[in-house]
Amino acid sequence: MSLFKTKGEQKRGSPKAARWILRRWGPAHRHVEMAGDLEELYALRTKRYGPAKARRLYWQDVLSICFRRSLHARQTPHTLPYETARGPIMLKNYLKIALRNLKRQKGYTFINVAGLAVGLACCLLIVLYVQDERSYDRHHENADRIFRLTIEYTGDDGTHWAPIGPPVGQAFKAQMPEVEQIARIFPFGSRAVLQVEDQQFEESGGVYADSTVFEVFTLPLARGNPATALAAPGSIVLSERIARKYFGDDDPMGHAVTVTGWRDMTVTGIMKDVPPTTHLPFDFMVSMQTFYDQAGDWVEQARTWAGFYTYVLLREAHQTETITQKAPAFVNTFFEGRFEQPADEVMRFVLQPLPEIHLHSKLEKEYRANSDVLYVYVFSAIALFVLLIACINFVNLATARAATRMREVGVRKTLGAQRLQLARQFLGEAALMAAMALVLAGVLIVLWLPVFNHLTGKALTLADLQDPGLLLGLTGMALLTGLISGAYPAFVISGFRPTQALRGAGASKASQPALLRKGLVVFQFAISIFLLIGTAVVLNQLTFFRTKQLGFDKERVVHVRLGGELNDAIENNLETVKQELLRHPAILTVSMAADVPGERYSLENMTVDGHRDDEETMMRIAWGVDHDYIETLGIELAAGRDFSREAPADTNAWIVNEAAARRLGLDDAVGRVMRWGNYAGPIVGVAKDFHFASLHHEIEPLVIPLRPGVGGMLLARVQGEQMPGALAALEATLNDLVPGQLFRYSFVADDFDLLYRNEDKLRDVFGYFAAIAIFIACLGLFGLAAFTAEQRRKEIGVRKVMGATVPQIVLLLSKEFTVLVGIAFVVAAPAAYFAMQRWLEDFAYRVEISWPIFLIAGLAALGIAWLTVSYQSIKASVANPVESLRYE
Amino acid sequence: MKHLHLGEFEELVLLAVCGLGETAYAVPIQQRIETRTGRAATMGAVYAALDRLENKGFLASRLGAVTRQRGGKRKRFYEITGAGLAAVSAMRQARERMWDGLEWQPSLGLE
Structure with a gap:
């Protein structure tokens, strides 16, 4: 021991060899604190027992530490923060880095968040629309047991009629024990004028209804007794809306209402307003007996007259099959002698499930023109595409941006980050961005809802959004998008070796999926061009509808309804x-x-x-x-x-x-x-x-x-x-x-316009979504152009030094995107041509799809792409090469 | 959490941390045990006990700031947790219940 005693050591005190041993063999990660403790003890002990004993005890302590295995274990609570990263310390760091990145790259953040938000908002609105369309007539408690009885004539030019003869319903019920109840609805031919005292109002939604209408449908009465409300002739049941309009706060029950041209009615009931989601909307009901009294006996004889909408309530929903089997026999007896052949060879009954009428029924003389399930599909497809584009952007930009974070990945890996940790970090960042987009989407929906309602003719409210399933689904969708877009940087970039990443070699490796990114841009523009062509064709067809000579003078004829x-x-x-x-x-x-x-x-x-x-x-x-x-x-x-x-x-x-x-x-x-x-x-x-x-x-x-x-x-x-x-x-x-008398007039030209409501709707939808799709695609392109310009900064610098002019460089940068848009056009144009050709086949009179449409759509897409890219490329090409080259 | 046993030496360390309050780090802990019980524990034993107690959740530790003392080497300070307090008081109560009703009074240690 004395061997180790040197002068300096005596001055400092503790035995040098022991200190060396502690440093060499002690637990490295705790060396500092332990050495400090031992030094302090040594000083204390020297004072108390003298240097010899202190030195002995020092040795003892060092050896006791070095030989105790548990102290060497790394899993002790106080290791370096990077090595565990379980705690909130790393989480805080991730969050900080994420926010810094978002802040530093404001442009990217905006593009990414806005793009996804627009996509999500569109998608949600359309989900709302589809949900609304599918909810038609499901508010009736017995919706799954209610069917509309319709008649299809089976000849060559067979017609399928929604309304049927007045006496059919009762006879049907008498013959079929499966039928629990029937109710018939007969609409007032045109608009009716209702008069209360000296006020007159024109009402479009008036029907005659059987008194059983309350048994079949769910039509809650605010006032009156459902069993008797429509039993007597001259009874009228008003909706709350109409009652308020005519009577204000007065009690309308028992009051007289005149339906002009008919007779005085007595208000016998007030029903809750019929929800807008029904194929059978009406505002007031007059008892069927009223119609029978005025029309006379012929009504009961009019077996083949397509007049009454007849709804049957079955005891069990599945009994349609038994009824279909028994129907031909019924048809034969009921219509005996009406046709030359047996009646069941001429016609057959078709039972339409009530909830399906709105989307699937297109019969002769529908109560109102129904919607078409095709529109639900078109809307859904467009929503999906817009969301897809937004997601693609998100992924595109995230991967492009990830390359700029190679160094960070390298540093983190050097400091001991596990691959899984990095993956979690990137996924978390993407999820954060998706969450921001979700919030923004909420704001957009509030802003767009009125426009959307106008577009679709619906009355959707924010209250419809308060469906937990819907909100959950949307949140899931956003997060999923975030995760997918985070997946590339999370799993590819985190796999690079730190040396590669730090040297910047990663950057070239990160641009490997350039083909993928270009593919995505092509895809986006293809969809945009498709929608552009679609809009143009629909517009053309509508213009054709409106301007075609009809063979008579529709512009200058006014018609006045008399009553x-x-x-x-x-x-x-x-x-x-x-x-x-x-x-x-x-x-x-x-x-x-x-x-x-x-x-x-x-x-x-x-x-x-x-x-x-x-x-x-x-x-x-x-x-x-x-x-x-x-x-x-x-x-x-x-x-x-x-x-x-x-x-x-x-x-x-x-x-x-x-x-x-x-x-x-x-x-x-x-x-x-x-x-x-x-x-x-x-x-x-x-x-x-x-x-x-x-x-x-x-x-x-x-x-x-x-x-x-x-x-x-x-x-x-x-x-x-x-x-x-x-x-x-x-x-x-x-x-x-x-x-x-109320003066009720309209122009024949306007009546014709109404015939093309569905096409108008399609035009609006195509137009708006084309605009949105292009907007999102441009956001993506803008971000990508910025990224490319950034990556090629040095190249541009060298080119400029070598004498390239600004226009040459702008051209160089724009060329790549021009090619992409060109490819998109080549993909989209034939697809659009065939799709729109199919659409046009529905019309007996239609326009040709002409080449200028394609030319205009293609040029528009190209122009927009150039405008989008030009900002970045001009910015890159006018930059001073000194800036980009000074670090070389 | 499984039942956490408090060893005899651990109990002493825990009580020492309690007694030292804010200045509890390895050196005074070792010194306090030595002066109060006469047991000269090695630092290895002290560190090991502190680690065990921390793993059991009876102690929490943090690194102190760098000061001019002892060549700028930082100290690791310890603090008793709620679980630690519960453990020592349970131990004390157990002891007292064992002593309760014993006729024979042993002379208490230090005198």
């Missing part, structure tokens, strides 16, 4: 009223009719005397037409003449269109006698085909019988610019005739 007293008054002095109206210089011709173009005419069976064995042919019929109809609408004749007051034979006469003549196989239609039930008369003229219905369909055979004075509608052709004056004159004249 009740007014109708009676005009029927009785039609000619006087006409003369009165024609005195006004702006009004050119006036006609009274029951049907105007733009409405769906009914189909009836016609026979032509002595032709084809009196075979019946189904044709559309324009009913209740007077002598001036053809002239007022400006329909041209191909053969024969117009109805004439001078020709006495014209009391019963027909004008048919060319399609009808062709259908009948008549070259010489004029002069033939055509028969429809007990209406028979000569065909006096053949009208050139005109589009009396929407352009979705071919022009159907149409027959026009002369039946003056049973109209219900007044048509007037007006001198173009003098519309306001003409309308005023019409209103004044009608008001003189019957004072205090």
